[in-house]
Amino acid sequence: MIALEKLSKIFPTSNGDITAVDNIDLTIDEGEIFGVIGYSGAGKSTLIRLLNMLEKPTSGKIIIAEKNMADLQGSSLRKARQEISMIFQHFNLLWSRTVRENIAFPLEIAKLSKKDKNARVDELIDLVGLTGREDAYPAQLSGGQKQRVGIARALANNPKVLLCDEATSALDPKTTDSILELLTDINKKLGLTIVLITHEMHVIRKICNRVAVMENGKIVEEGPVLDVFRQPREEMTKEFVKQITEPEETMEAIRELMKTGDTSPIVKISFLGEDAEQPIMTNLILTCGVSVNILQGKVSKTRDGSYGTLFVQLQGNQEQLNHALSYLKDQQVQTEVMTAHE
Amino acid sequence: MNEIFENINWANMWEATLETLYMSALAVLATFILGVLLGLVLYMTDKGNMWENQPVHLAAAAIVNIFRSIPFIILIILLVPFTTFIVGTMLGPSAALPALVIGAAPFYARLVEIGLREVNKGVIEAAQSMGANQWHIIFKVLIPESLPALISGITVTAITLVSYTAMAGVIGAGGLGDLAFREGFQRSNSDVTLAATAAILVIVMILQWIGDRIIYRIDKR
Numbered sequence: 430m431i432a433l434e435k436l437s438k439i440f441p442t443s444n445g446d447i448t449a450v451d452n453i454d455l456t457i458d459e460g461e462i463f464g465v466i467g468y469s470g471a472g473k474s475t476l477i478r479l480l481n482m483l484e485k486p487t488s489g490k491i492i493i494a495e496k497n498m499a500d501l502q503g504s505s506l507r508k509a510r511q512e513i514s515m516i517f518q519h520f521n522l523l524w525s526r527t528v529r530e531n532i533a534f535p536l537e538i539a540k541l542s543k544k545d546k547n548a549r550v551d552e553l554i555d556l557v558g559l560t561g562r563e564d565a566y567p568a569q570l571s572g573g574q575k576q577r578v579g580i581a582r583a584l585a586n587n588p589k590v591l592l593c594d595e596a597t598s599a600l601d602p603k604t605t606d607s608i609l610e611l612l613t614d615i616n617k618k619l620g621l622t623i624v625l626i627t628h629e630m631h632v633i634r635k636i637c638n639r640v641a642v643m644e645n646g647k648i649v650e651e652g653p654v655l656d657v658f659r660q661p662r663e664e665m666t667k668e669f670v671k672q673i674t675e676p677e678e679t680m681e682a683i684r685e686l687m688k689t690g691d692t693s694p695i696v697k698i699s700f701l702g703e704d705a706e707q708p709i710m711t712n713l714i715l716t717c718g719v720s721v722n723i724l725q726g727k728v729s730k731t732r733d734g735s736y737g738t739l740f741v742q743l744q745g746n747q748e749q750l751n752h753a754l755s756y757l758k759d760q761q762v763q764t765e766v767m768t769a770h771e
Numbered sequence: 772m773n774e775i776f777e778n779i780n781w782a783n784m785w786e787a788t789l790e791t792l793y794m795s796a797l798a799v800l801a802t803f804i805l806g807v808l809l810g811l812v813l814y815m816t817d818k819g820n821m822w823e824n825q826p827v828h829l830a831a832a833a834i835v836n837i838f839r840s841i842p843f844i845i846l847i848i849l850l851v852p853f854t855t856f857i858v859g860t861m862l863g864p865s866a867a868l869p870a871l872v873i874g875a876a877p878f879y880a881r882l883v884e885i886g887l888r889e890v891n892k893g894v895i896e897a898a899q900s901m902g903a904n905q906w907h908i909i910f911k912v913l914i915p916e917s918l919p920a921l922i923s924g925i926t927v928t929a930i931t932l933v934s935y936t937a938m939a940g941v942i943g944a945g946g947l948g949d950l951a952f953r954e955g956f957q958r959s960n961s962d963v964t965l966a967a968t969a970a971i972l973v974i975v976m977i978l979q980w981i982g983d984r985i986i987y988r989i990d991k992r
Contacts (some may be wrong), residue, residue, distance in 0.1 A: 481900050483896060483899065483900060504904075507902040507903070507904060508902065509902075510899070510900060510901065510902040511901065511902040513900075514900065514901070515897070515900040517893060517896075517897060519893055521891065521893040521894045521896065521897035522894070522897075523894055523912065523915065523916060524916065524991055524992045525915040525916055525918065525989075525991060526915070534898070534901065534911065535901040535902070537907075537911065538898075538901055538902055538903050538907055538911075539902070566991040567991075568991055568992050582901075586901075586902075592900075
């Protein structure tokens with residue numbers, strides 16, 4: 430559906446060139462939700478703006494639905510843009526138009542008849558759950574409702590691709606979840622390809638099939654979300670994965686515990702999907718004779734399965750401990766013995 | 772009433788008021804159209820905008836600055852040949868119009884440019900991402916989204932224009948300024964001057980009230 434080939438974007442400034450996107454190759458399949466995560470300044474915003482030519486590439490190809498966007502100009506570019514919609518962090522609604530008129534905006538551009546336009550707007554208002562708010566102005570809406578208008582507006586001309594530029598970053602956690610649910614819903618119902626950029630791992634975890642991690646204009650790691658969660662290779666990726674698997678307090682608590690001189694090993698156990706259902710803890714206690722002190726645990730649900738981490742402290746004599754550690758190694762789980770300097 | 776304003780010819784006063792209203796109304800209309808056009812050119816040709824064009828931008832800015840800095844009373848005199856050519860005479864209310872518009876439109880164009888710059892760039896970008904062309908962006912985004920600023924700008928300009936008509940009166944354009952100068956000042960009838968001032972005051976207050984009402988009704992932010 431989308432193929433980026435050797436894509437680069439360089440911004441010339443008085444202090445030298447800034448390479449925002451550095452020679453990126455990437456393929457995104459039809460109907461998938463693809464996430465790009467990175468800190469601000471990583472180039473992800475430039476990358477998504479290249480997809481609909483809000484930024485012109487310095488070099489490389491952007492192929493969407495068999496067309497190289499970089500070759501398009503004037504009316505053919507505007508035509509292509511109707512098939513690639515975008516939603517924004519700050520919604521970018523027209524304050525002078527009501528909900529209904531905002532949603533009608535792209536339909537006016539596409540020159541629909543008044544009757545078709547009204548019918549389509551009604552459909553969209555229903556789809557995004559804004560029935561009853563049609564005649565409100567953006568200033569009268571909450572953030573979540575504004576983004577729903579943004580989504581309805583983006584879907585108006587039946588696009589093939591939806592680009593989400595930090596679409597939930599200005600929303601509170603609860604509203605973020607409801608918008609993410611709406612996006613998942615639309616993806617299923619309409620078979621729409623969604624590309625989103627974010628700095629929140631939570632968003633990736635919740636709705637993406639695949640993820641790419643960006644740093645300094647390059648994609649440093651890419652793959653199915655569950656794989657990246659299980660085995661993050663790059664330092665940057667590990668940091669993002671930690672955002673949801675290891676709350677800050679965990680490490681603090683563990684450090685405190687180690688300071689007290691307690692030498693019992695602390696083990697981090699990571700498990701996936703069905704592993705979570707095996708009675709590993711029970712077996713550990715029964716067969717190895719250690720006692721298990723659970724410090725912290727968390728299971729995160731991703732689109733394609735769950736991923737969990739558990740921090741435990743094992744207590745017992747040296748022989749029992751060795752037995753316990755080798756038992757854990759034999760299971761389908763990943764274990765890591767925490768050390769004081771971490 | 773007639774004892775206080777003993778020197779006032781009410782028929783003349785009414786006629787002068789109508790002349791002032793006539794000059795102001797036509798000048799405001801023409802200033803609005805010309806100012807919006809010039810303001811759009813200033814904005815659109817500026818750096819980073821759709822018609823980015825440094826020479827055109829600088830030329831437009833130069834015209835605006837030159838006409839904005841000429842004192843109005845001098846501008847009228849400078850424009851005498853131009854007015855005579857266009858209107859055929861340099862006396863009467865219609866003869867004041869070219870000078871009024873040329874004096875006020877550049878000022879209003881700057882206010883339009885400021886108003887357009889306040890339009891959220893993100894909204895323009897959103898329109899572009901939906902496949903809008905430049906005319907869609909001008910007529911469906913820039914103008915509607917800056918309308919309160921355009922209206923408050925034209926209100927301020929209209930009030931300036933009313934005082935310009937008074938000055939134009941001095942060189943024979945008629946209206947309340949002319950009345951106050953010839954009947955009031957030159958014949959030492961201070962009651963006429965006072966009444967003409969009051970009439971102008973009422974016009975200005977009504978203009979401001981209309982402007983405020985319109986903005987109140989259209990501003991949904």
